[in-house]
Amino acid sequence: xxxxxxxxxxxxxxxxxxxxxxxxxxxxxxxxxxxxxxxxxxxxxxxxxxxxxxxxxxxxxxxxxxxxxxxxxxxxxxxxxxxxxxxxxxxxxxxxxxxxxxxxxxxxxxxxxxxxxxxxxxxxxxxxxxxxxxxxxxxxxxxxxxxxxxxxxxxxxxxxxxxxxxxxxxxxxxxxxxxxxxxxxxxxxxxxxxxxxxxxxxxxxxxxxx
Numbered sequence: 001x002x003x004x005x006x007x008x009x010x011x012x013x014x015x016x017x018x019x020x021x022x023x024x025x026x027x028x029x030x031x032x033x034x035x036x037x038x039x040x041x042x043x044x045x046x047x048x049x050x051x052x053x054x055x056x057x058x059x060x061x062x063x064x065x066x067x068x069x070x071x072x073x074x075x076x077x078x079x080x081x082x083x084x085x086x087x088x089x090x091x092x093x094x095x096x097x098x099x100x101x102x103x104x105x106x107x108x109x110x111x112x113x114x115x116x117x118x119x120x121x122x123x124x125x126x127x128x129x130x131x132x133x134x135x136x137x138x139x140x141x142x143x144x145x146x147x148x149x150x151x152x153x154x155x156x157x158x159x160x161x162x163x164x165x166x167x168x169x170x171x172x173x174x175x176x177x178x179x180x181x182x183x184x185x186x187x188x189x190x191x192x193x194x195x196x197x198x199x200x201x202x203x204x205x206x207x208x209x210x
Contacts, residue, residue, distance in 0.1 A: 015124055015127055015128050016124065018127065018173075019123060019124055019127040020127075020132075020170060020171050020173070021133075021134040021135070021171070022132025022133060022134055022165075022167050022169075022170065022171065023091075023134055023171070024132075024167070024168040024169045025091075025092045025093070025132045025163070025164070025165025025166055025167055025168055026093075026165055026166045026167070026168045027093055027165070028093065028165070028166050029060070029093050030093055030094050030131065030164060030165060030166070034129055034131065035058060035094060035096070035164070037125060037129060038096070038122045038125045038126055038129070038131075038164070039056055039058075039096075039122070041121045041122060041124070041125035042054065042056065042098075042118040042119070042121045042122040042125075043118065044121060045114060045117035045118040045120070045121045046114065046117055047110070047111075047113075047114030047117070048106065048107075048110040048113075048114065049103070049106055049110070051102075051103045051106055051110075051111060051114065052114075053100045053101055053102055053103060053111040053114055053115060054098065054099070054100060054114065054115050054118045055098070055099045055100070055101055055152070055156070056096055056097070056098055057096065057097040057098075057099070057150050057151075058094065058095070058096050059089065059094070059095040059096075059097065060093060060094050060095075064089035064090055064095055065086075065089070065090070066149075067089045067095070067146075067149065068085070068086040068087065068088060068089045068090065069086060070145055070146060070149050071085050071086065071088060071089070071140055071143070071146070072085040072086040073145070089161075091163055092163035092164055092165040093164070093165045094163070094164040094165065095161050095162070095163055095164070096122070096161065096162040096164065097150055097158065097160075097161050098115060098118065098119050098122075098158075098159045098160060098161070098162060099115070099147075099150065099152050099156050099157060099158045099159060100112055100114070100115040100156065100157045100159060101152070101153060101155070101156050102155060102156070102157065104155070108157075111157075112157060112159070115157070115159045116159060119135055119159060119160070119162060122162055123135060123162070126162075126164055130166070131164055131165065131166060131167070132164070132165055132166065132167035132168075132170075133162055133163065133164045134162070134163050135160050135161075135162050136160055136161050136162075136163060137159075137160040137161075140158075140161070141158040141159065141160055141161075142158075146158065
């Protein structure tokens with residue numbers, strides 16, 4: 001590899017290793033141009049059949065307040081709990097709700113995987129641009145009212161909210177299991193044994209490969 005290729009590879013791998021989920025961000029506004037760079041990075045995620053099922057909703061300012069009111073609408077909540085929920089969207093100056101509008105002709109898992117890959121691209125881009133970001137899910141992503149608030153269809157899947165701002169504090173790197181502890185290199189003998197066992201017990205109906 002050329003020296004330039006090596007430098008690029010090292011920079012990409014360092015970004016992957018050094019990215020953190022940043023919970024604490026400053027209230028300073030984030031320029032629209034930076035957010036647009038995150039969205040541009042997101043749409044280059046891999047997706048089967050190029051369905052591009054992702055949908056992004058950027059909330060800043062009072063739009064976050066409106067979302068908080070929707071989240072805290074349950075009259076059974078205590079005042080303290082309602083206020084705590086209402087404040088959640090205000091934890092960062094920018095929220096990006098990420099959803100998938102799945103192609104009904106394609107496997108749902110393919111579409112969800114594409115959306116998750118888009119979020120990962122967004123998180124990596126945020127780190128590269130000096131921003132802090134965290135992907136949050138929780139009960140809100142299953143709330144029909146939140147989907148309606150965003151203008152999503154009934155079949156859409158809300159994957160979560162990416163909170164974005166300038167880091168107020170950077171977390172320490174968490175302990176990670178080595179890749180070797182969750183990886184198996186399937187050797188020819190094992191593969192052949194598994195093949196023979198399966199072919200001897202399964203019917204011969206054609207497998208799907210679409």
